[in-house]
Amino acid sequence: MKLEIINQNQHSSSAIIPTLRVLHLAGSCVSDFYYNLSILYAKEVVQPVGVSSYYAVVHPDGLWQLGTSLDSLSEKMSLQDMTPRLPQIDVVVPHMFCFPGMTSFRAFFEDILGIPVVGSPSHCTSLATNKAQTRSVVSASGVRVANAQQLRRGDTLTMKPPFVVKPTSEDNSLGVTLVWDESQIEAALDKGFELDETLLVEDYIPGRELRVAVVEREGKLQVLPMIEYLVTEEHPIRTVHDKLELQSDGTPGKQPEKPTVKPICPANVTPELFEKLGNAAKTAHIALGCRDYSLYDFRVHAETNEPYLLEAGLFWTFGKISMITRMLQADGQSLEDVVLELWSTAAGRTRVACGSLFKWN
Numbered sequence: 001m002k003l004e005i006i007n008q009n010q011h012s013s014s015a016i017i018p019t020l021r022v023l024h025l026a027g028s029c030v031s032d033f034y035y036n037l038s039i040l041y042a043k044e045v046v047q048p049v050g051v052s053s054y055y056a057v058v059h060p061d062g063l064w065q066l067g068t069s070l071d072s073l074s075e076k077m078s079l080q081d082m083t084p085r086l087p088q089i090d091v092v093v094p095h096m097f098c099f100p101g102m103t104s105f106r107a108f109f110e111d112i113l114g115i116p117v118v119g120s121p122s123h124c125t126s127l128a129t130n131k132a133q134t135r136s137v138v139s140a141s142g143v144r145v146a147n148a149q150q151l152r153r154g155d156t157l158t159m160k161p162p163f164v165v166k167p168t169s170e171d172n173s174l175g176v177t178l179v180w181d182e183s184q185i186e187a188a189l190d191k192g193f194e195l196d197e198t199l200l201v202e203d204y205i206p207g208r209e210l211r212v213a214v215v216e217r218e219g220k221l222q223v224l225p226m227i228e229y230l231v232t233e234e235h236p237i238r239t240v241h242d243k244l245e246l247q248s249d250g251t252p253g254k255q256p257e258k259p260t261v262k263p264i265c266p267a268n269v270t271p272e273l274f275e276k277l278g279n280a281a282k283t284a285h286i287a288l289g290c291r292d293y294s295l296y297d298f299r300v301h302a303e304t305n306e307p308y309l310l311e312a313g314l315f316w317t318f319g320k321i322s323m324i325t326r327m328l329q330a331d332g333q334s335l336e337d338v339v340l341e342l343w344s345t346a347a348g349r350t351r352v353a354c355g356s357l358f359k360w361n
Contacts, residue, residue, distance in 0.1 A: 019050060019051070019052045020050060020051045020052065020090055020091065020340070020343060020344055020347060021052050021054070021087070021088060021089050021090045021091075022051050022052065022053050022054070022089070022090065022091055022092075022093055022343060023054050023055070023056055023086070023089040023091070023092045023093070023109075023115070024042055024045060024053060024054070024055045024056070024093050024095060025056050025092055025093065025094045025095060025096060025101075025105060025109065026038045026039060026042040026055060026056070026057045026058075026070070026095040026096065027039065027057040027058040027059055027096065027101075028058065028059075028060060028096060028097070028098040028100075028101055029058050029059070029060060029061075029062050029098070029100060029101075030060065030098040030099065030100060030101075031060055031098070032060055034096075034097055034098035034101070035059060035060055037097050038095050038096050038097055038098075038101065039057075039070065041095050041317035041319055041321065041322065042055070042070060042095040042317065042319075043070060043319075044317070044319025044320050044321050044322070045093070045095065045317060045318050045319045046318050046319060046320070046325075046335055046336055046339050048336040048337075048339055048340040048343075049336070049340075050340065051340065051343070053068065053069070054066070054067070054068060054086075054087055054089065055067050055068070055069065055070055055073065056082065056086070057070070057073060058105075059076065061076075062078075062079075063076035063077060063078060064076065064077055064078070064079060064081075064082040065077070066082060066085055066086070083113070089115050090115075090116075090347040091115065091116050091117070091118060091343055091346050091347035092106075092109045092110070092115050092116070092117045092118065093117075093118045093318065093343065094106055094117060094118070094119060094315075095317045097315065099129055099169055102125045102126075102129050102314070102315070103122050103125050103126045103129065104122070106119075106121070106122040106125060107121075107122035107123075110122065114351070116346045116347055116348075116349045117346065118292055118342060118343055118346040119291065119292050119293065119314060119315070119316070119346075120288075120289070120290045120291045120292065120294065120314045121289070121291060123289070124288055124289040124290055124291065124314065125314050127288060127289070128288050128290075128294075128312040128313075128314050129169050129314075130168050130169050131166065131168045131169070131200050131311050132148075132150045132168050132198070132200050133168075134288065134309075134311060134312050135148065135200075135309075137287050137288055138283070138284045138287050138288065138309055138312075140287070141283050141284070141286070141287035142283060143280045143283050143284050143287070143309050144280070144306060144307065144308050144309065145308055145309050146202050146203040146204075146205050146299070146308050146310075147159075147202070147203045148200055148201060148202035148203065149200075149201045150168070150198060150199070150200055150201075151189070151198070151199045151200075151201055152197060152198055152199075153193060153197070157185065157189075157201065159201045159203070161179045161180055161181055161182060161184075161185070161204075162178065162179060162180050162203075162204040163178075163179055163201050163202055163203050163204055164176065164177070164178050164179070164201070164202050164203075164204055164237065165177045165179060165188040165189060165191075165192050165199055165200075165201050166192065166199065166200050166202070167192050167195045167196030167198075167199060167200075168196055168198045168199065168200050169196055169198075170195050170196060174195055175191055175192045175194065175195040175196065176192075176237070177191055177192070178204060178236060178237050202310075204236075204237075205299035205301055205308050206236070206301065206302045206303075207299055207300045207301045207302035207303075208228060208231070208299070208300040208302075209228065209229045209231050209237075209238070209261075209297065209298070209299055209300075209310075210226050210227065210228050210229070210267055210269070210277060210297075210298050210300060210307075211226060211227040211228075211229070211263075211295065211296070211297055211298075211323060212224075212226050212277050212278065212280075212281040212295070212296045212298060213226075213281070213293065213294070213295050213296075213323070213324045213327050214281050214282055214285045214290070214293065214294045214295075214296075215292075215293045215324070215328075215338070215342075216291070216292055216293065216342075217338075217341070221282045221285060221286075223274075223277075223278035223281060223282065224324065224327035224328060224330075224331055225265060225266035225267070225327050225330040225331050226265070226266060226267040226269060226274070226277065226327070227263050227264070227265045227266075227267060227323060227326065227327065228263070228264050228265075228267035228268070228269075229261045229262070229263050230261060230262045230263070230264065231261055232261075235260050235261050237261075238259075238261045265326050265327060265330045266327075266330045266331075273300065273305065273307075276306075276307055277298055277300075277307050280296075280298070280307055280309060281294070281296050281298075284296055284309060284312060288312060288314075290312075290314060292342055292345075292346060293314075293316050293324060293342070294312060294313075294314050295312070295313040295314065295315070295316065295323060295324060296309055296310075296311070296312050296313070297309070297310040297311050297313070298310060318335075318339050320335075
């Protein structure tokens, strides 16, 4: 960390305080949808005392901008021109949701440039971004998942409705359809294949939907108060419209003020159910190789009260509108204190040789 000298006043002595130099990584080279989604969250990032922020933003055309805020960015430039212009940075905080943003760009900054990244490493996010692979890994560690089939074009579907069709590597419920009868199957598959070459067809679990977060604090896995999404018979699953207000061109504008499926935090769960969900989330966190924090969606079966993991979301943009932030606030914790702790811990990680691999201390 850089040390800055700050004069308290002309009569007092100088005080030396550490400044954590943070690079906020935002935008997307994939689409306007993911670019706007990233910027929406990056605008809301908390700025704890003792942090000096810088921004690197990539656009769908592949060009980059740099600046001390999103309102004061440079002219566009190539990645080759951008890299040598980066200032001294202690840690990277990613605010990207597209597949390269969740994977390749994390690897570039951490593994190639050698700057620690807050959150899970790229090999972990690559795994968790694929819903089918996530299911396989967590179920092998004892986390319950629904019966499912992975499907490519031309494959024979063996599942029977009701089931949910979803692209394996998309987020925010893009391309997701709940199929109640066979007449809806063709349209649901066509919708999914528009976004991904591989689909996950998964048994529909009737019951409650809850989101569970795990945060690493002082070497321990902490489970925060949970969020419940109040699904109903009319709206049994969440759609993209419950998560984002879409503009006329289909790009995200903001979070909806009155989503059809309303979230509540903290969720009203019994101690027994909280323990079941918390243990499943912590098991998934370890099985996937997560770091710093992780987030999971579960369905709790209406008849058996058993939780089924739907997917992992290894993102937290550290803003007021983020889900983990809402959970922290419901727990009475200070967002600024937790964020500064996690960022500072990440900045202190160093790579050490480990056979043919590297690991982080």
